Amino acid sequence: MARIVLQNSDITRALTRISHEILESNRGADDLVILGIPTRGVVLAERIGAQIRQIEPGAPVDIVGSLDVTMYRDDLAHHPTRAPQRTRVPSDGIDGKTVVLVDDVLYSGRTIRAALDAIGDLGRPRAVRLAVLVDRGHRELPIRADFVGKNLPSSTDERINVRLAEIDGNEEVSLDLATGAIS
Amino acid sequence: MRHLLSTRDLLREDAIGLLDIAEDMSEVQNREVKKLPTLRGKTVVNLFFEDSTRTRTSFEVAAKRLSADVINFSAKGSSVSKGESLKDTAQTLAAMGADGVVIRHSASGAPQVLAQSGWIDAGVVNAGDGTHEHPTQALLDAFTMRRRIHGDAARGRDLDGVSVMIVGDVLHSRVARSNLWLLETLGAHVTFVAPATLVPVGASTWPVDIRYDLDVALAEVRPDVVMMLRIQQERMNAAFFPTTREYARQWGLDDERLLALRPDSIVMHPGPMNRGLEISSRAADSAQSTVIEQVANGVSIRMAVLYSLLSGDREARS
Numbered sequence: 001m002a003r004i005v006l007q008n009s010d011i012t013r014a015l016t017r018i019s020h021e022i023l024e025s026n027r028g029a030d031d032l033v034i035l036g037i038p039t040r041g042v043v044l045a046e047r048i049g050a051q052i053r054q055i056e057p058g059a060p061v062d063i064v065g066s067l068d069v070t071m072y073r074d075d076l077a078h079h080p081t082r083a084p085q086r087t088r089v090p091s092d093g094i095d096g097k098t099v100v101l102v103d104d105v106l107y108s109g110r111t112i113r114a115a116l117d118a119i120g121d122l123g124r125p126r127a128v129r130l131a132v133l134v135d136r137g138h139r140e141l142p143i144r145a146d147f148v149g150k151n152l153p154s155s156t157d158e159r160i161n162v163r164l165a166e167i168d169g170n171e172e173v174s175l176d177l178a179t180g181a182i183s
Numbered sequence: 184m185r186h187l188l189s190t191r192d193l194l195r196e197d198a199i200g201l202l203d204i205a206e207d208m209s210e211v212q213n214r215e216v217k218k219l220p221t222l223r224g225k226t227v228v229n230l231f232f233e234d235s236t237r238t239r240t241s242f243e244v245a246a247k248r249l250s251a252d253v254i255n256f257s258a259k260g261s262s263v264s265k266g267e268s269l270k271d272t273a274q275t276l277a278a279m280g281a282d283g284v285v286i287r288h289s290a291s292g293a294p295q296v297l298a299q300s301g302w303i304d305a306g307v308v309n310a311g312d313g314t315h316e317h318p319t320q321a322l323l324d325a326f327t328m329r330r331r332i333h334g335d336a337a338r339g340r341d342l343d344g345v346s347v348m349i350v351g352d353v354l355h356s357r358v359a360r361s362n363l364w365l366l367e368t369l370g371a372h373v374t375f376v377a378p379a380t381l382v383p384v385g386a387s388t389w390p391v392d393i394r395y396d397l398d399v400a401l402a403e404v405r406p407d408v409v410m411m412l413r414i415q416q417e418r419m420n421a422a423f424f425p426t427t428r429e430y431a432r433q434w435g436l437d438d439e440r441l442l443a444l445r446p447d448s449i450v451m452h453p454g455p456m457n458r459g460l461e462i463s464s465r466a467a468d469s470a471q472s473t474v475i476e477q478v479a480n481g482v483s484i485r486m487a488v489l490y491s492l493l494s495g496d497r498e499a500r501s
Contacts, residue, residue: 086207
């Protein structure tokens with residue numbers, strides 16, 4: 001049985017707060033780059049970018065990009081071949097910028113580890129921050145998020161499903177028992 | 184995908200998948216660090232029984248950009264010239280722990296034998312076998328066409344309705360064969376133009392228009408793509424045409440034919456070119472020519488192929 005943890009309006013509010021927090025910690029929108037991790041992280045990054053432009057009308061237009069981490073994963077040999085997705089960096093690059101990585105769920109931290117390696121091959125940012133919609137715990141690496149939509153303590157048997165309008169048609173975060181764990 | 188042996192049995196979605204991965208790989212070529220850690224710890228052997236600097240180098244660059252270790256094993260001056268069989272060579276490479284083997288061989292079907300023999304568990308990439316196939320060349324050609332035609336919106340697209348004219352020595356050309364099968368799969372329409380002596384027996388059963396007069400064909404078809412094949416002087420062991428001058432006059436892409444092309448047609452050549460024979464210098468260096476792009480795209484395509492063959496779980500791939 002799926003339990004809805006965040007509704008449409010909760011997601012919007014969380015992203016609005018994260019956008020404000022990003023601007024506050026960066027003291028404005030200068031030298032800011034928002035990089036979403038495909039697939040849903042890119043949608044969230046675009047929404048945060050739009051919010052930032054609303055809050056600070058003088059913000060540069062091209063601050064949002066996507067960062068595919070497929071080629072940097074440490075579990076490639078344990079799955080069938082994955083199709084990589086698009087990496088697009090804003091035209092000014094990331095050198096000397098503050099890069100905010102955006103993903104939907106923070107879990108083991110391995111995706112973020114891969115993303116940090118990928119960033120290192122693209123340039124040398126001044127700082128890298130992490131924004132996630134949901135932090136569900138169970139980290140396997142020393143990584144933490146700077147901006148969190150919702151902390152959601154969960155069991156490893158549970159699945160977190162993030163659904164976003166642009167990709168899934170509806171908008172919610174739900175939690176259910178993973179298939180196979182139901183007895 | 185376990186091996187890449189031919190384009191004839193490549194499914195449409197697999198072909199488009201490879202072209203899309205190559206788009207991502209080509210973006211890596213523009214970065215400061217042109218290297219991905221993806222195949223770290225994997226070993227790729229370039230097993231070349233035929234001379235080839237361009238293809239071998241391209242595979243070598245591709246494998247190195249993915250952080251694989253590359254071993255170049257060429258037949259000249261090796262145990263092969265001392266009479267070692269393909270089986271013994273393969274078992275030697277297997278014992279050394281090769282994960283991927285890129286093979287070029289003068290015998291059509293040699294890569295197939297290697298892949299199906301059980302002598303070695305590695306993924307096999309055909310880098311040209313006899314007059315049979317050269318799949319990565321066809322993929323890089325299709326990639327180049329797709330980019331020129333669709334630009335930045337190329338991802339996910341096929342070559343539906345594109346008209347491709349392949350001119351020259353079709354008889355000896357594995358490039359022409361691989362291109363035909365792949366282009367057919369991607370929805371393009373292919374015309375071969377060649378002297379009658381350089382059209383293979385049985386080509387009339389292939390999904391291709393065969394013509395003999397280049398000027399008439401160019402005027403009637405008005406192709407989107409003209410691909411000139413190299414006259415392979417090393418394979419010209421019989422008199423297929425009277426003289427090279429006559430060949431150049433009748434089937435070469437000279438300045439006059441270049442000017443008569445549609446301004447948006449592209450001119451391709453797999454290289455190495457015989458300037459003044461099958462292609463004039465002006466055609467080779469014109470803005471319509473994709474010769475240099477083809478070389479750059481070759482690295483991206485070969486990275487995509489090596490990634491698809493070697494990165495995933497081996498059990499799940501077979």
